[in-house]
Amino acid sequence: MPYVTIKMLAGRTEEQKRACVEKVTDAIVETTGASRDKVVVFLEDMKKSEYAVGGVLLSDEE
Amino acid sequence: MPYVTIKMLAGRTEEQKRACVEKVTDAIVETTGASRDKVVVFLEDMKKSEYAVGGVLLSDEE
Amino acid sequence: MPYVTIKMLAGRTEEQKRACVEKVTDAIVETTGASRDKVVVFLEDMKKSEYAVGGVLLSDEE
Amino acid sequence: MPYVTIKMLAGRTEEQKRACVEKVTDAIVETTGASRDKVVVFLEDMKKSEYAVGGVLLSDEE
Amino acid sequence: MPYVTIKMLAGRTEEQKRACVEKVTDAIVETTGASRDKVVVFLEDMKKSEYAVGGVLLSDEE
Amino acid sequence: MPYVTIKMLAGRTEEQKRACVEKVTDAIVETTGASRDKVVVFLEDMKKSEYAVGGVLLSDEE
Numbered sequence: 100m101p102y103v104t105i106k107m108l109a110g111r112t113e114e115q116k117r118a119c120v121e122k123v124t125d126a127i128v129e130t131t132g133a134s135r136d137k138v139v140v141f142l143e144d145m146k147k148s149e150y151a152v153g154g155v156l157l158s159d160e161e
Numbered sequence: 162m163p164y165v166t167i168k169m170l171a172g173r174t175e176e177q178k179r180a181c182v183e184k185v186t187d188a189i190v191e192t193t194g195a196s197r198d199k200v201v202v203f204l205e206d207m208k209k210s211e212y213a214v215g216g217v218l219l220s221d222e223e
Numbered sequence: 224m225p226y227v228t229i230k231m232l233a234g235r236t237e238e239q240k241r242a243c244v245e246k247v248t249d250a251i252v253e254t255t256g257a258s259r260d261k262v263v264v265f266l267e268d269m270k271k272s273e274y275a276v277g278g279v280l281l282s283d284e285e
Numbered sequence: 286m287p288y289v290t291i292k293m294l295a296g297r298t299e300e301q302k303r304a305c306v307e308k309v310t311d312a313i314v315e316t317t318g319a320s321r322d323k324v325v326v327f328l329e330d331m332k333k334s335e336y337a338v339g340g341v342l343l344s345d346e347e
Numbered sequence: 348m349p350y351v352t353i354k355m356l357a358g359r360t361e362e363q364k365r366a367c368v369e370k371v372t373d374a375i376v377e378t379t380g381a382s383r384d385k386v387v388v389f390l391e392d393m394k395k396s397e398y399a400v401g402g403v404l405l406s407d408e409e
Numbered sequence: 410m411p412y413v414t415i416k417m418l419a420g421r422t423e424e425q426k427r428a429c430v431e432k433v434t435d436a437i438v439e440t441t442g443a444s445r446d447k448v449v450v451f452l453e454d455m456k457k458s459e460y461a462v463g464g465v466l467l468s469d470e471e
Contacts, residue, residue, distance in 0.1 A: 139336075141292075145410075164412075191242075193243055226288075272426065373464065389459075
């Protein structure tokens with residue numbers, strides 16, 4: 100506790116993901132007072148063929 | 162806003178997915194008054210080996 | 224199967240919700256070939272104080 | 286109804302997953318009175334590179 | 348780890364919820380080898396006015 | 410895009426929630442290169458009677 104889920108388009112590097120979970124965890128600890136070792140982060144990759152805005156798949160926009 | 166997640170068994174074609182996100186977006190806009198460009202749809206594929214009804218995996222029912 | 228989750232700001236009437244689940248179900252059946260009685264829809268209300276875009280809660284934008 | 290989602294690190298065998306959905310379904314039926322054929326279970330695998338505790342990805346802990 | 352989410356219609360008693368999380372946790376530990384203190388369970392109540400099967404809200408079926 | 414969901418025990422003040430979504434958004438923008446106005450954050454409150462670790466509801470631990 101807390102549990103954070105971050106859903107974004109695939110394509111981030113391992114380095115970016117590592118930095119992302121570290122900085123997001125910092126932000127949670129700083130603002131909510133949760134203890135750092137209790138913060139859980141799940142990353143979820145989306146494919147452009149499984150994500151639509153305004154009724155159009157991102158894979159069809161390119 | 163709104164955010165729609167559609168979870169179904171893998172196996173739909175790209176053509177079906179394209180039609181699905183388009184028609185679902187139409188339905189949301191028509192019934193809720195949301196503006197079309199704000200409607201977000203996420204598609205999620207399920208595998209038969211990761212989905213159970215009545216305690217039995219679908220991959221074991223075939 | 225399929226399972227559809229629709230997350231939107233609170234404030235829709237019962238009439239709008241009723242129409243929304245009906246039309247979204249129509250759209251799913253028509254485009255994926257799922258049988259109507261298998262389509263499940265979950266509605267989730269969001270509060271403006273629990274939803275942020277660009278780092279700002281919607282309740283702070285008014 | 287009910288809908289159960291079980292998210293865990295990848296690596297369980299088919300045999301473990303089969304037993305897991307069966308026993309969890311037993312537990313739900315026994316304690317809530319739901320009818321067995323209405324219990325739906327979704328399994329979700331997590332990768333160690335997409336899961337962090339305390340700001341550190343599990344893939345970096347090894 | 349593992350993380351279990353159980354979504355069901357509102358109306359279960361505290362006693363049923365207590366038994367449910369205990370027995371589901373037992374089932375997870377027994378079948379996956381996870382250590383008991385790592386099993387996390389989230390309960391989510393659904394309202395009949397926010398849940399539809401076959402395009403009809405449960406609150407309209409009564 | 411990205412979509413961030415933060416689930417934590419109820420009880421944070423509006424001030425903490427405001428700071429939390431702001432700082433988490435900062436962290437996402439800084440580490441992933443996403444544009445700020447595309448970052449969406451959902452906050453979800455958990456009740457102690459709907460959250461269990463090790464098979465015991467938090468509401469029973471007090």
